[in-house]
Amino acid sequence: MTVDLEKVFLCPKGENSEFFYKRKVSCYNFSIFVSGEQKGFAYVWDQTEAKRGSAEITSCLWDFISKKVESGIKVFRIYSDNCSAQNKNQFLFSMYVMASIRYSIKIIHRYLEPGHTHMEVDSMHATIENSHKFQDIFVPKDWYNCIKLAKKTLPKYDVIELKQHFIFDSEPLAVHQRWNQLGISTFKEVHLSFDEPGTARFKREYEGELQTATVIKKKPGRPVNWKTICLKKRYASQIPLKELELQDLQALCRSGAIPSKYHDFDLDYLPTLNEKPENIPPDEVLPEFHTGWSDEDSSGNEDDPQDPHDDQHSDVVNENLSDSSIDKGDPDYVP
Numbered sequence: 001m002t003v004d005l006e007k008v009f010l011c012p013k014g015e016n017s018e019f020f021y022k023r024k025v026s027c028y029n030f031s032i033f034v035s036g037e038q039k040g041f042a043y044v045w046d047q048t049e050a051k052r053g054s055a056e057i058t059s060c061l062w063d064f065i066s067k068k069v070e071s072g073i074k075v076f077r078i079y080s081d082n083c084s085a086q087n088k089n090q091f092l093f094s095m096y097v098m099a100s101i102r103y104s105i106k107i108i109h110r111y112l113e114p115g116h117t118h119m120e121v122d123s124m125h126a127t128i129e130n131s132h133k134f135q136d137i138f139v140p141k142d143w144y145n146c147i148k149l150a151k152k153t154l155p156k157y158d159v160i161e162l163k164q165h166f167i168f169d170s171e172p173l174a175v176h177q178r179w180n181q182l183g184i185s186t187f188k189e190v191h192l193s194f195d196e197p198g199t200a201r202f203k204r205e206y207e208g209e210l211q212t213a214t215v216i217k218k219k220p221g222r223p224v225n226w227k228t229i230c231l232k233k234r235y236a237s238q239i240p241l242k243e244l245e246l247q248d249l250q251a252l253c254r255s256g257a258i259p260s261k262y263h264d265f266d267l268d269y270l271p272t273l274n275e276k277p278e279n280i281p282p283d284e285v286l287p288e289f290h291t292g293w294s295d296e297d298s299s300g301n302e303d304d305p306q307d308p309h310d311d312q313h314s315d316v317v318n319e320n321l322s323d324s325s326i327d328k329g330d331p332d333y334v335p
Contacts, residue, residue: 001034002079003061005052005086006128008218009143014136018257022248025241025270029128030060030162033121039155040124042147045162046140047239048273053330054091055234059167062095063160069103078109081117084113088153088187090179091170093200096192097215098173101226104194111188113206126149138262164238176224177215197226240273 010024026047033040045230050056065076088111096107112119131150137143148159174180182202190281191201191210198216203209216224242248249266252258258266 001032001077002121003087004080004121005030005057005071005083005306006124006125011046011140011143012138012252012258013134014138016257018252018255020049021234022252023242023245025140025245025249027140027323028056029125029143029147030057031121031124032060032064033119033333035120037155040121040151040157042124042157042159043126043162044140044144044159048163048241049164050167050235050239053085054089054172056162056239057086058092058095058170059234060162062091062099062168063166065099065103065105065107069105074104076108078107079119080109080111081119082114084185087111088172088184090177090184093190093192093215095170096171096190097177097198097200098226098229100192100194101197106191106193107271109190124157128157132176138258139265145241158312164233164235167234167281169234172232173229176217176219179215182213182215188201200300238273241270243274246270246274255322284294 006029009027011027012019012024028045030043031040082088100107128147128150132146135146144159144161151157186204187202191202198214199212200215201210242310251280253263253266260313
């Protein structure tokens with residue numbers, strides 16, 4: 001599968017010349033294209049939900065891997081560019097270690113040669129961008145609908161709205177690992193496998209030999225249980241807009257450039273974000289989360305996309321999670 005973060009979408013967007021001079025809301029799309037299925041998945045959000053750093057990308061891939069494990073997938077081969085802030089960092093690799101141990105899977109992430117990074121997921125992005133060339137966009141939901149309808153043939157793209165309740169802070173995972181000592185910026189390929197827990201194999205040259213390193217730190221005291229380690233929420237509340245951004249959007253509403261039926265977003269919802277107190281500590285433990293889609297849903301009626309707000313999900317089928325030592329009634333347990 002290939003993964004990439006698409007360029008920033010701005011809303012509102014349209015032919016009105018007023019839009020050119022005003023600040024807008026940024027929307028993001030992290031895309032995953034599974035070559036074997038010829039199916040694309042789009043994790044979408046706007047700047048009031050989250051940023052576009054390692055925590056967001058790591059959470060998207062964690063959710064995707066978790067759902068694919070339910071359908072019996074045991075080996076994940078991931079291709080991406082070399083963007084260190086999103087695709088090549090200690091936080092992402094720390095999640096890979098946790099996923100390989102928790103789900104008994106193998107993960108291989110390969111990085112393409114800089115300057116030669118055209119991937120199948122880029123074709124997905126081109127399809128999305130061509131689909132909205134002449135469409136007016138006023139709120140983030142309009143962008144999400146454009147992506148959902150961008151592909152004219154089946155299977156359609158699955159659009160998953162990224163919500164704060166399933167974005168986790170990956171820094172506590174990295175504390176227990178030593179990726180920052182391995183010079184990961186030079187990696188061309190990384191292998192993590194359940195049969196070698198805590199051991200990473202990597203290449204620094206495309207034609208080079210695989211090197212081996214132990215990445216889980218050995219510390220005195222009780223070792224970390226990677227099957228039950230708690231995931232902490234990354235955000236405590238919505239991210240308010242800057243005051244000038246809010247003023248520009250309200251000016252577009254008053255002038256009529258943004259139709260009145262969208263004013264509840266720009267005039268009612270967005271201002272409330274600026275009234276919330278800042279620096280509220282997030283909840284201690286991330287609750288169980290899934291974004292709502294599954295392979296079982298995707299194999300059914302393609303014209304009836306899964307509701308991204310549906311929180312119901314099935315338990316992960318994995319014999320390694322049936323360990324009697326794991327207390328699934330513990331409120332700190334995260335599957």
